Amino acid sequence: MTLEELRALREQKKKELSKRDVSDKQMQIVIGMGTCGIAAGAKDTLNTFLSELDKAEISDAVVTQTGCMGLCYVEPTAEVRVPGMPNVIYGNVTPEVVKNIINEHLLNGKMVNEHVYDRPAADIIDNGGE
């Protein structure tokens, strides 16, 4: 692929996106990519988020990285911010868990309780953020 082909692909995707009703409130996913995260497989986590978001036809989620979040013992970690839901840091985010997060949290508004390691308060976790 050349840079010109990349530009053309982007224009094509923009046209497809403009035809869909897209909310202006963005989802955000922040992946921990410190030394601990890298060693635990955070790159695979990032790649799986991109693949699964593509399959779910979510193209406007902001996906960024940060350094160590202090949860080295449960890397890879990912903070998920979805409008209308509490911000959540998930731990042990393997590629399989990524699929659960997208299906449950992003698409169905339910937290993946067994992987929540920080935020929110316990009572919100118990009722799944609903």
Next chain:
Amino acid sequence: MHTTVCEFLLDIIQNSLEADSSVIIVEVNQVGRNFEVTVGDDGCGMDEQQLKSAQDPFYSQAGKHDHRKAGLGIPFLMQTAELTGGECSVKSEKGKGTSVKFVLPLDHVDTPPIGDLPGTFLASLSYPGDYEMVIRRHIETEDRKDSYQLVRSQLKEALGEIETSGALAMLRDYLISQEETAETQMNDGDNYEKEARHGKNDPRRTEGITRTEEERIK
């Protein structure tokens, strides 16, 4: 311990990003049996004491990760270079920048596999911040001779932005295509530098990546 060479590479690139660099030059060369990497930046740099401490696994630069008492990236790399009969050197000057170079023999039993280079480049190029990154990849083996260059500002211009999942997915496909196909783009890179000196590229930078800046980083 990292399980692929790419993990070491990403760790070192992140050090450059966290050092508030405005320009980072990455060279990833596979020449014969050796895998050679150089990461140079114009970040905050280190004085002699800090450079010595960076090699201590129980030292982490103040302000970087205040809740941690370990900094394992460079010590891991140096240990692997020593175990495999490779090389590793870190040069730095306070206020000017840092250059890390390592060479690992790919046929040594203790050298980890190379890993996912396109994924590593994706993670590097999409790290948030206002900086320029140039990645030069060169492969010269018995069966293959390829080169390509990635320039962050060019990719951002082509995609509009590199932070949404849609843009990152396209960037990932582009990076995979560069590594897989035998396209020689070094000539395009040379033209980019010539155009950059005449202000034809990223409007944020009047000169782009000039040879002078490269020399400054090295």
